[in-house]
Amino acid sequence: MYKRVLLKLSGEALAAGSGFGIDAIFIHKIAEEIAAAHALGCQIGIVVGGGNFFRGVAQQAIDMDRVAADHMGMLSTVINSIALQDAIEKRGLTCRVMSAIEMHQVAEPYIRRRAMRHLEKGRIVIFAAGTGNPFFSTDTAASLRAMEIKADILLKATSVDGIYTADPKSNPDATKFDQITYNDILRLNLRVMDTTAVSLCKDNNMPMMVFSMKEQGNIVRVVGGEKLGSLVTA
Ligand SMILES: Nc1ncnc2c1ncn2[C@@H]1O[C@H](COP(=O)(O)OP(=O)(O)O)[C@@H](O)[C@H]1O
Numbered sequence: 001m002y003k004r005v006l007l008k009l010s011g012e013a014l015a016a017g018s019g020f021g022i023d024a025i026f027i028h029k030i031a032e033e034i035a036a037a038h039a040l041g042c043q044i045g046i047v048v049g050g051g052n053f054f055r056g057v058a059q060q061a062i063d064m065d066r067v068a069a070d071h072m073g074m075l076s077t078v079i080n081s082i083a084l085q086d087a088i089e090k091r092g093l094t095c096r097v098m099s100a101i102e103m104h105q106v107a108e109p110y111i112r113r114r115a116m117r118h119l120e121k122g123r124i125v126i127f128a129a130g131t132g133n134p135f136f137s138t139d140t141a142a143s144l145r146a147m148e149i150k151a152d153i154l155l156k157a158t159s160v161d162g163i164y165t166a167d168p169k170s171n172p173d174a175t176k177f178d179q180i181t182y183n184d185i186l187r188l189n190l191r192v193m194d195t196t197a198v199s200l201c202k203d204n205n206m207p208m209m210v211f212s213m214k215e216q217g218n219i220v221r222v223v224g225g226e227k228l229g230s231l232v233t234a
C-alpha cells in the first residue's frame, strides 16, 4: 500500500447527477472513503477541481478575458475545498485547506514545508486554488503538488473508470488501457488529462492512476494498493 498519495478529485464529479454545485450526500460519501483510506495509515494530500462551478475555458466564459475567467475557476476550487474539509472534519479527522491564492480568513497560505508537516502529523491537506496561476488546470496543480510533497503516486479520481483509446463519453466503442505510458497519452493526444500535467509527471517519473470516483470504495482500494482503472508509467 502507499505511504503518501496525492488524490485529485474531479470538481464535476462532486456535483454527482445534478451537473452543478455540490451534492451533499455524495461529498459525505467521498469524505467517508478518504477517512477509511487515512485509517489504513496513508498520508493524504488532495487537489479538488472546480468544474462543477466554473471553468476558465467553459462556454459561459467565451467572451471573458482568460485570466479573469481562470481566476473565477481557481476560486471555485476553494469553495469545493472548504466543503470537503467540512465533510472530512465531520468524520473526526483533522484537515487543513492550503490555498495557492492568499486568503487568510478562509484558508492557510500554501507553504510547502508546512504542508509536509501537516501530512507527517497525519492531517489531511487540501490544496486549493490550483497552482495560483491562470492558464493551468487542477490536474497540473495535482501533478505539481504530488512532486512537491514527494507522493508515491498521483491518484486521479474522476467520472470515467480509466483512460480510453478515445473519450468514452462520446465514443462508445473506445477501449480501456489497463496500463499506458506517458508518451502514449501525449502521442495519441488522449485528453483525460492536459498535456502539461502529463509532461510534468513524465519528466519527474511520477506514476499516475486514473480511476472512477463514482463507485464507492474505490479510493480505499486504490490507496490500499489495488490496481484499478488505468496505471500510467514511463
Ligand atoms: N481518452 C480518454 N480516456 C478517458 N477519458 C477521457 C479521454 N479523453 C477525454 N476524456 C474525458 O476526460 C475526463 C476526465 O478528466 P477530468 O478532468 O476529471 O474531467 P471532469 O472534471 O470534466 O469530469 C472525462 O470527462 C472524460 O470524458
Ligand SMILES: O=c1ccn([C@@H]2O[C@H](COP(=O)(O)OP(=O)(O)O)[C@@H](O)[C@H]2O)c(=O)[nH]1
Pocket (backbone or CB within 6 Å): 009, 010, 011, 012, 048, 049, 050, 051, 052, 054, 055, 056, 057, 069, 070, 071, 072, 073, 074, 075, 076, 077, 129, 130, 131, 132, 133, 134, 135, 136, 137, 138, 139, 141
Ligand atoms: O492552476 C490552476 C488551476 C485551475 N485554474 C482554473 O480553475 C478551473 C477549474 O479547474 P479544472 O477545470 O481543472 O477542474 P476539474 O476539471 O477538475 O473540475 C480551470 O478551468 C481554470 O480556469 C487555473 O486557472 N489555474
